[in-house]
Each structure stands twice: as structure tokens, then as C-alpha cells.
Amino acid sequence: MLLKRWRDYWDRHCLQCGLCCYVKTRTLHHVVYFLDAPCEFLDTRAQMCMVYYARFRENPDCRKMTLWKAMWAAYLPETCGYVQWARRNRIRFARRLPIVYRKGSTDFLRPPLMTPEDKPEAES
Ligand code: SF4
Ligand code: SF4
Numbered sequence: 001m002l003l004k005r006w007r008d009y010w011d012r013h014c015l016q017c018g019l020c021c022y023v024k025t026r027t028l029h030h031v032v033y034f035l036d037a038p039c040e041f042l043d044t045r046a047q048m049c050m051v052y053y054a055r056f057r058e059n060p061d062c063r064k065m066t067l068w069k070a071m072w073a074a075y076l077p078e079t080c081g082y083v084q085w086a087r088r089n090r091i092r093f094a095r096r097l098p099i100v101y102r103k104g105s106t107d108f109l110r111p112p113l114m115t116p117e118d119k120p121e122a123e124s
Pocket of ligand 1: 013014015016017018019020021065076077079080081082
């Protein structure tokens with residue numbers, strides 16, 4: 001019961017932006033998101049997972065969002081609801097890395113899904 005309440009509370013922090021469902025890589029100073037490489041199960045019009053309740057079975061590469069990641073995963077965007085939650089609770093310890101959005105359309109990244117430090121194009 002308590003566990004279910006925690007899970008419900010935790011899941012509510014996802015803003016369903018879909019950003020973590022794109023291929024990404026980390027450089028020394030940025031995280032690069034490849035917007036032309038979404039997970040095959042991401043509906044890119046709605047930015048929603050099409051297999052949400054079966055996602056771990058359908059996609060072995062899909063990873064659960066955890067408290068640890070909210071605290072430490074530098075690849076998560078600052079706009080992620082879990083990152084914001086961890087910042088509010090002063091337990092976000094990952095280095096703050098701006099995001100470079102590469103290749104695909106950034107149309108869906110209207111504020112607040114892009115911070116002022118993020119860039120729509122890769123730096124050469
Ligand atoms: S980046 Fe964060 S808020 Fe966006 S879909 Fe992923 S977990 Fe949810
Ligand atoms: S399977 Fe996982 S990575 Fe793929 S769209 Fe769903 S939540 Fe995102």
C-alpha cells in the first residue's frame with residue numbers, strides 16, 4: 001500500500017516530454033540528444049510511449065526512472081520533472097550540462113522544454 005502510494009507519487013513527476021526516449025550521448029561539456037533517433041515505441045507526435053505499461057517487456061533497453069537517476073544522471077534534461085523535483089529537494093548532485101539538440105525537429109521543444117542554456121543545433 002505504502003509502496004503503491006510512493007510509486008503513484010513518483011510517477012506523477014514525469015512531465016511526459018519524451019526527451020529521455022531519444023538516443024543521447026554525453027560529451028565533456030554537453031549532452032547531445034539525437035532528435036532523429038527516438039525509441040521505436042515513442043509516438044513522436046504526442047511524445048508518449050505507445051507501450052507504457054509493458055515498456056520493460058517490449059523494450060529491454062528501456063530503463064526505469066529511479067531516485068538515484070534523479071539525483072545523479074547528468075544526461076537528463078534540466079526540464080525533466082524528476083530533475084526539478086530533486087533540485088527542489090536539494091538532492092540533485094549531477095553536473096548541470098546544457099543540451100545540444102541534433103538533427104531532428106525541435107518544434108516540440110517549446111518552453112519550458114528547453115532551458116536558456118540549451119541549443120537547438122550542434123556546435124561544430
Ligand atoms: S525526460 Fe523526465 S519528464 Fe521527460 S519523459 Fe523522461 S522522465 Fe519524464
Ligand atoms: S519503451 Fe521506454 S524508451 Fe521507449 S518510448 Fe517507451 S518509455 Fe520511452
